[in-house]
Amino acid sequence: MDAKTHELYVDRAMWNIGKTGPLWWAIVAVLGACVAGAAYAWIYQLQRGLGVTGLNQKVSWGFYIINCVFFIGISYGGAMTSAILRLTNAKWRAPITRLAEGTAVVALLVGAVYPLVDLGRPDRFLYLLQYGQVGSPVLWDFVAISTYLIASIVFLYLPLIPDLATCRDKYQGTARGLRGWTYRVFALGWSGEPRQERALLRGIGVMAVLIIPLAVSVHSVLAWLFAVTVRGGWHSTIFAPLFVIAAMLSGVAAVILVIAGFRAGYGLQRFITARHFRYLSYLLIALDAAYLYFMVSEYLTEGYVAEASSGPVLEALFVGAYAVPFWSFVVGGLLLPLVLAALPGRRAIARACVASVLVIGGMWLKRFLIVVPGMAEPLMPWDWGLYQPTWVEIAITIGSAAAIPLGLMIFFFFFPVMSVHEMEEVEGVSEPARPALVSAFAGGGDD
Amino acid sequence: MTRSKRSLVLLALVALVLTLAARNDAVVRTATDLLGPRVALFLPSRVSPQTETGPAHAAPPAAPAVAPAAPAPRSNASAPSATVTLAVQPSAKLEQGYVLEARLVAPNGKPLNEATVRFYEPVELLGQREMFIGSAATDGQGRVSLAYLPARLGRHEIVLRSPARDQLAAVESRTTFEATVAAAPYRPEHQPLSAFSAAVPAVVGVIVLGVWGLIAFALLGTARGVGAGRRRQASGRQASLATRNAKTKTREDLA
Numbered sequence: 001m002d003a004k005t006h007e008l009y010v011d012r013a014m015w016n017i018g019k020t021g022p023l024w025w026a027i028v029a030v031l032g033a034c035v036a037g038a039a040y041a042w043i044y045q046l047q048r049g050l051g052v053t054g055l056n057q058k059v060s061w062g063f064y065i066i067n068c069v070f071f072i073g074i075s076y077g078g079a080m081t082s083a084i085l086r087l088t089n090a091k092w093r094a095p096i097t098r099l100a101e102g103t104a105v106v107a108l109l110v111g112a113v114y115p116l117v118d119l120g121r122p123d124r125f126l127y128l129l130q131y132g133q134v135g136s137p138v139l140w141d142f143v144a145i146s147t148y149l150i151a152s153i154v155f156l157y158l159p160l161i162p163d164l165a166t167c168r169d170k171y172q173g174t175a176r177g178l179r180g181w182t183y184r185v186f187a188l189g190w191s192g193e194p195r196q197e198r199a200l201l202r203g204i205g206v207m208a209v210l211i212i213p214l215a216v217s218v219h220s221v222l223a224w225l226f227a228v229t230v231r232g233g234w235h236s237t238i239f240a241p242l243f244v245i246a247a248m249l250s251g252v253a254a255v256i257l258v259i260a261g262f263r264a265g266y267g268l269q270r271f272i273t274a275r276h277f278r279y280l281s282y283l284l285i286a287l288d289a290a291y292l293y294f295m296v297s298e299y300l301t302e303g304y305v306a307e308a309s310s311g312p313v314l315e316a317l318f319v320g321a322y323a324v325p326f327w328s329f330v331v332g333g334l335l336l337p338l339v340l341a342a343l344p345g346r347r348a349i350a351r352a353c354v355a356s357v358l359v360i361g362g363m364w365l366k367r368f369l370i371v372v373p374g375m376a377e378p379l380m381p382w383d384w385g386l387y388q389p390t391w392v393e394i395a396i397t398i399g400s401a402a403a404i405p406l407g408l409m410i411f412f413f414f415f416p417v418m419s420v421h422e423m424e425e426v427e428g429v430s431e432p433a434r435p436a437l438v439s440a441f442a443g444g445g446d447d
Numbered sequence: 448m449t450r451s452k453r454s455l456v457l458l459a460l461v462a463l464v465l466t467l468a469a470r471n472d473a474v475v476r477t478a479t480d481l482l483g484p485r486v487a488l489f490l491p492s493r494v495s496p497q498t499e500t501g502p503a504h505a506a507p508p509a510a511p512a513v514a515p516a517a518p519a520p521r522s523n524a525s526a527p528s529a530t531v532t533l534a535v536q537p538s539a540k541l542e543q544g545y546v547l548e549a550r551l552v553a554p555n556g557k558p559l560n561e562a563t564v565r566f567y568e569p570v571e572l573l574g575q576r577e578m579f580i581g582s583a584a585t586d587g588q589g590r591v592s593l594a595y596l597p598a599r600l601g602r603h604e605i606v607l608r609s610p611a612r613d614q615l616a617a618v619e620s621r622t623t624f625e626a627t628v629a630a631a632p633y634r635p636e637h638q639p640l641s642a643f644s645a646a647v648p649a650v651v652g653v654i655v656l657g658v659w660g661l662i663a664f665a666l667l668g669t670a671r672g673v674g675a676g677r678r679r680q681a682s683g684r685q686a687s688l689a690t691r692n693a694k695t696k697t698r699e700d701l702a
Contacts, residue, residue: 134648135644140651143655147655147658147659147662150659150662151658151662154662154665154666157666158665158666158669161669161673188670188673188674189673189674190673195672195675196672196673196675198672199668199669199671199672199673199675200669200672200673202665202668202669202672203665203666203668203669203672204665204669206661206664206665206668207662207665210658210661210662210665214658
């Protein structure tokens with residue numbers, strides 16, 4: 001990268017800090033209104049109890065648990081994308097790692113709130129600490145999610161240290177108060193000394209290695225929350241890897257959408273190019289195909305035996321009450337994105353974004369199809385349970401979805417949107433030759 | 448109004464609010480729920496002690512309930528009371544334990560039939576309590592019996608209570624006996640993989656601690672390394688400043 005491009009890179013990475021505009025405020029206002037609506041719905045629920053939701057005696061897990069699994073999954077994808085790119089030393093990672101890590105932390109914060117919302121009485125959360133049972137997957141979840149949250153924040157923070165120092169030096173005169181203090185204190189006196197570089201690289205390396213098994217464990221534990229029960233459609237040995245793949249798939253899709261949004265909004269087109277989207281699309285294709293394989297394997301083995309517990313659930317999914325959402329998920333959320341991302345041709349970014357939207361919608365639907373039919377299936381000779389979400393659950397879901405871009409916009413109001421230090425680290429390294437498979441899939445140049 | 452008067456008025460108001468709150472069942476329940484049962488020690492008891500209403504059968508209950516306090520017999524000091532004879536006999540079959548036998552006779556010498564009789568045993572469980580053994584009704588001869596297999600060997604005290612009825616006052620009688628037969632101690636069924644699952648929490652705990660240690664190592668190690676680099680740079684700057692000063696001084700001396 002020549003000096004001029006470097007200068008432009010630093011400029012674009014820091015352009016967003018402390019700057020707002022009419023569009024920024026408009027988006028923040030819309031997203032903030034959604035979050036405020038969710039907060040109102042939660043307070044309404046706190047005042048009146050869980051009776052205001054569609055949850056009932058038979059289907060006691062609904063949107064809240066679906067969203068918890070879904071948002072934590074998105075977080076997982078962000079962390080994994082960044083960690084894998086760091087560990088494989090992918091040279092093209094520099095402009096997107098910060099966005100991926102930020103997405104991971106914000107989505108995890110949103111997802112981690114849902115168990116509290118689902119409790120109805122959040123003060124009873126303390127009972128988990130007071131009377132937690134070691135044999136309970138709920139306690140496992142608490143330990144895994146809290147550990148993963150801390151690790152994600154550290155993983156976001158460590159690569160940020162040199163950039164905080166850059167902010168400290170750049171905004172020495174202008175950034176006062178909390179912002180200036182934050183830059184000064186959290187930069188830890190970074191000056192780019194070789195010893196500091198070594199310490200930083202070691203820390204990031206440890207975290208990049210650690211974050212992968214941590215993320216796998218979190219989603220495995222979430223899957224075991226379902227799989228260790230004897231409910232039909234849940235008690236499956238393949239659930240943990242299936243959840244992990246699903247989380248990675250939805251997470252990579254979310255990263256694609258986030259980088260597309262910030263690329264357009266923050267003018268990063270020169271640094272986040274179609275190449276990034278194509279590479280992420282390959283990841284999407286691989287994960288989509290893996291998920292398809294795991295899912296077919298699960299349904300084939302369960303459907304062939306058709307045990308008393310799982311048979312009715314599979315029937316409800318394939319040809320019964322849940323057939324429409326199920327086949328919509330298979331076609332719209334798995335097959336169509338696979339085709340869109342894999343087809344050669346131009347408009348790689350648009351295709352990647354459409355595929356990501358479909359994947360995210362599909363994966364949410366899939367979580368719905370895991371949670372609700374599994375709960376609605378009668379364990380005793382009664383009717384199937386019925387679940388119809390109310391406006392409270394819908395408002396909280398929309399608000400939490402809006403909280404992710406809002407959180408990212410606020411975060412990048414204070415911190416660089418792209419990693420300057422990381423770009424400098426890989427500066428001057430020539431681009432690797434395209435593998436044959438890449439050109440076969442990509443089919444064309446950047447667009 | 449002086450400051451001390453204001454303080455007194457404020458104190459009185461706070462005391463009034465607290466008293467009113469403590470008299471409110473909902474507030475007491477919520478406080479007990481949130482702060483735990485210990486808070487109940489500091490609050491006036493508004494909930495009457497739970498009384499056990501066991502089935503009126505002659506067989507011993509599978510798991511005797513433990514009540515914090517026995518139901519107090521209805522007091523009617525002026526009314527005459529029945530005569531109670533309470534005894535504990537070994538059961539015909541040794542392994543079945545004992546039979547609690549009692550006979551209730553009215554003051555006029557007639558046996559009391561259809562009188563409800565409850566048997567309790569004082570136990571020490573988080574303080575003095577009475578364990579409800581069971582209840583039964585007297586027959587036409589005023590007799591009642593209840594099979595009882597104690598949970599432990601040794602001395603036992605049995606309390607009999609019968610509520611007031613017709614013109615008769617409630618009665619209570621006690622007796623003790625030395626149990627030489629007791630129920631076999633509970634042995635949990637063998638759980639598959641129990642030896643393995645007992646070790647799992649410790650292993651998982653060590654893994655979790657290890658992960659937390661690694662996170663701390665990454666964060667603190669980086670902070671330490673970055674901090675050391677800063678100190679080194681600062682000391683380097685000081686050293687160069689000292690060298691420059693020394694050079695200047697030498698130059699001045701030479702001049």
